[in-house]
Amino acid sequence: MIRLxxxxxxxxxxTHALYDITLNIKEGEFVYIIGATGSGKSTLIxxxxxxxxxxxxxxxxxxxxVGKLKKSKVPMYRRNxxxxxxxxxxxxxxxxxxxxxxxxxxxxTPTKVLRPRVREVIKMVELSDKSTSFPGQLSGGxxxxxxxxxxxxxxxxxxxxxxxxxxxxxxxxDDIISLFERINKEEGTTILIVTHDIQTVKNHPKRTIxxxxxxxxxxxxxxxxxxxxxxxxxxxVYFEQTAKLxxxxxxxxxxxxxxxxxxx
Amino acid sequence: MFRRFxxxxxxxxxxxxxxxxxxxSSSASVTIALFLVGFFLVITYNLNLIAKDIEQSISLSALVxxxxxxxxxxxxxxxQILSIDGVKxxxxxxxxxxxxxxxxxYPDIREFNEYYRDQNxxxxxxxxxxxxxxxxxxxxxKIAAINGIASVHDGGSNTYLxxxxxxxxxxxxxxxxxxxxxxxxxxIYNTIxxxxxxxxxxxxxxxxxxxxxxxxxxxxxxxGIIIGVLGSLIPIGAMIALYLYAFNRSDxxxxxxxxxxxxxxxxxxxxxxxxxxxxxxxxxxxxxSVSRLLRNKR
Numbered sequence: 111m112i113r114l115x116x117x118x119x120x121x122x123x124x125t126h127a128l129y130d131i132t133l134n135i136k137e138g139e140f141v142y143i144i145g146a147t148g149s150g151k152s153t154l155i156x157x158x159x160x161x162x163x164x165x166x167x168x169x170x171x172x173x174x175x176v177g178k179l180k181k182s183k184v185p186m187y188r189r190n191x192x193x194x195x196x197x198x199x200x201x202x203x204x205x206x207x208x209x210x211x212x213x214x215x216x217x218x219t220p221t222k223v224l225r226p227r228v229r230e231v232i233k234m235v236e237l238s239d240k241s242t243s244f245p246g247q248l249s250g251g252x253x254x255x256x257x258x259x260x261x262x263x264x265x266x267x268x269x270x271x272x273x274x275x276x277x278x279x280x281x282x283x284d285d286i287i288s289l290f291e292r293i294n295k296e297e298g299t300t301i302l303i304v305t306h307d308i309q310t311v312k313n314h315p316k317r318t319i320x321x322x323x324x325x326x327x328x329x330x331x332x333x334x335x336x337x338x339x340x341x342x343x344x345x346x347v348y349f350e351q352t353a354k355l356x357x358x359x360x361x362x363x364x365x366x367x368x369x370x371x372x373x374x
Numbered sequence: 375m376f377r378r379f380x381x382x383x384x385x386x387x388x389x390x391x392x393x394x395x396x397x398x399s400s401s402a403s404v405t406i407a408l409f410l411v412g413f414f415l416v417i418t419y420n421l422n423l424i425a426k427d428i429e430q431s432i433s434l435s436a437l438v439x440x441x442x443x444x445x446x447x448x449x450x451x452x453x454q455i456l457s458i459d460g461v462k463x464x465x466x467x468x469x470x471x472x473x474x475x476x477x478x479x480y481p482d483i484r485e486f487n488e489y490y491r492d493q494n495x496x497x498x499x500x501x502x503x504x505x506x507x508x509x510x511x512x513x514x515x516k517i518a519a520i521n522g523i524a525s526v527h528d529g530g531s532n533t534y535l536x537x538x539x540x541x542x543x544x545x546x547x548x549x550x551x552x553x554x555x556x557x558x559x560x561x562i563y564n565t566i567x568x569x570x571x572x573x574x575x576x577x578x579x580x581x582x583x584x585x586x587x588x589x590x591x592x593x594x595x596x597x598g599i600i601i602g603v604l605g606s607l608i609p610i611g612a613m614i615a616l617y618l619y620a621f622n623r624s625d626x627x628x629x630x631x632x633x634x635x636x637x638x639x640x641x642x643x644x645x646x647x648x649x650x651x652x653x654x655x656x657x658x659x660x661x662x663s664v665s666r667l668l669r670n671k672r
Binding site: 159185186187188189192193199200201203212213214215216217218260264 | 378381392575576578579580581582583584585586587589590
């Protein structure tokens with residue numbers, strides 16, 4: 111479903127966000143991408159939804175090489191991808207139903223299809239009783255549910271969530287992740303959650319990919335376990351430490367290999 | 375297709391309603407610009423009419439040699455003059471007519487002048503009307519070159535100066551109208567840019583769910599057009615009221631000699647022009663600002 115082949119991204123301002131990333135994510139998979147702020151997670155999302163193009167390498171999604179996609183083809187491509195952000199990005203003057211419907215209206219979905227689908231996704235996110243409420247009348251968790259409903263309204267094959275629990279308390283965070291699990295199961299949507307909310311990741315173990323300084327430093331198919339991260343340390347500090355360790359290890363390994371080659 | 379079109383129109387109106395203050399301030403800027411455009415259009419159009427009046431009233435006086443007296447020779451001269459490009463009318467004035475005209479200019483000494491009628495020093499002459507004041511000099515030289523014409527006279531160098539001055543004023547007016555239209559585009563561009571920035575989330579959502587750029591752009595274009603139309607209403611009303619007032623007050627004549635353009639259909643065209651300029655600048659202004667934003671986001 112998603113294949114990144116030696117993907118590097120360097121911005122015009124000189125920032126090197128990703129180095130030689132190679133990844134495979136299967137259809138229907140549920141994956142966490144964890145890492146410290148500035149590790150390259152957001153760049154990865156931008157590459158996946160076609161907002162940025164890789165400097166080198168290929169980003170293949172649904173057999174489409176996203177980096178080589180013509181600008182005019184990007185909108186059609188995006189219809190297969192739903193995105194949820196930490197700050198919800200709801201329209202304050204539209205109620206829950208209208209906010210969700212908006213995503214379908216702007217791609218010309220006929221009203222006959224639109225209304226039942228909007229009701230269906232609002233029910234799925236358990237907000238049927240809040241259909242006529244405006245964002246200002248909803249809690250943070252409820253607003254995030256509206257944002258999720260909007261992201262899945264057009265039945266995307268992939269749902270990407272960037273720090274979806276960043277503004278929520280642990281209980282709400284748990285509920286939101288459970289909701290993603292249900293969407294993954296019921297709709298068959300491939301889910302990618304970018305986060306540094308370690309506790310939530312541990313509570314709902316799924317394949318976890320750790321990115322540090324633009325490199326994939328760990329890919330844990332069984333998910334993050336207690337022994338993977340010590341309890342008495344802030345996740346960001348831990349990420350930075352492990353990233354440094356792993357990069358140093360990689361460097362040492364490269365140097366050893368170079369020495370071996372020289373000896374041969 | 376129709377559903378989408380009506381949706382864009384509806385969204386455009388909703389957009390104006392939601393950002394009413396912004397839309398009004400933008401319309402007000404357009405109003406000022408269009409008021410000036412209208413004012414200069416009125417001036418330029420009336421100057422055009424005055425220039426035409428002057429050009430049409432300019433005539434050349436071609437004096438015939440004394441030795442040409444036969445009707446056949448005079449007819450031939452008239453035909454030769456008429457065949458020149460740019461000549462509109464040719465009127466023959468006999469030396470006797472010229473003398474009578476001269477005598478009538480000085481009624482106090484009419485008898486004294488009449489005494490000399492037998493020794494009439496005037497020439498037979500052709501009064502030549504030209505099609506365009508700019509061609510006056512060329513026509514004059516061509517007539518002067520005809521055999522049998524003693525000399526050709528015009529209103530003097532002041533005539534040319536006046537024609538040139540009017541031409542320059544017309545060009546200046548045109549440039550000013552164009553500059554004001556560009557200014558109006560800039561004002562709308564700025565306002566729509568601010569509105570768009572305020573609606574970044576909406577655009578972000580549209581882009582993220584896969585709306586095409588044309589679809590994203592359409593409501594903003596409608597909004598720009600509405601702002602343009604709103605901005606043109608006051609100038610249209612003001613131009614109608616002011617022009618009718620000025621026309622009625624002056625009986626359609628200024629400086630005692632120059633006619634003002636008749637209000638109908640002139641005012642109708644003026645209103646349509648202002649409305650058209652309003653719509654076009656609204657469209658261009660919003661198109662430019664949305665395009666700039668969409669260009670920045672893939």
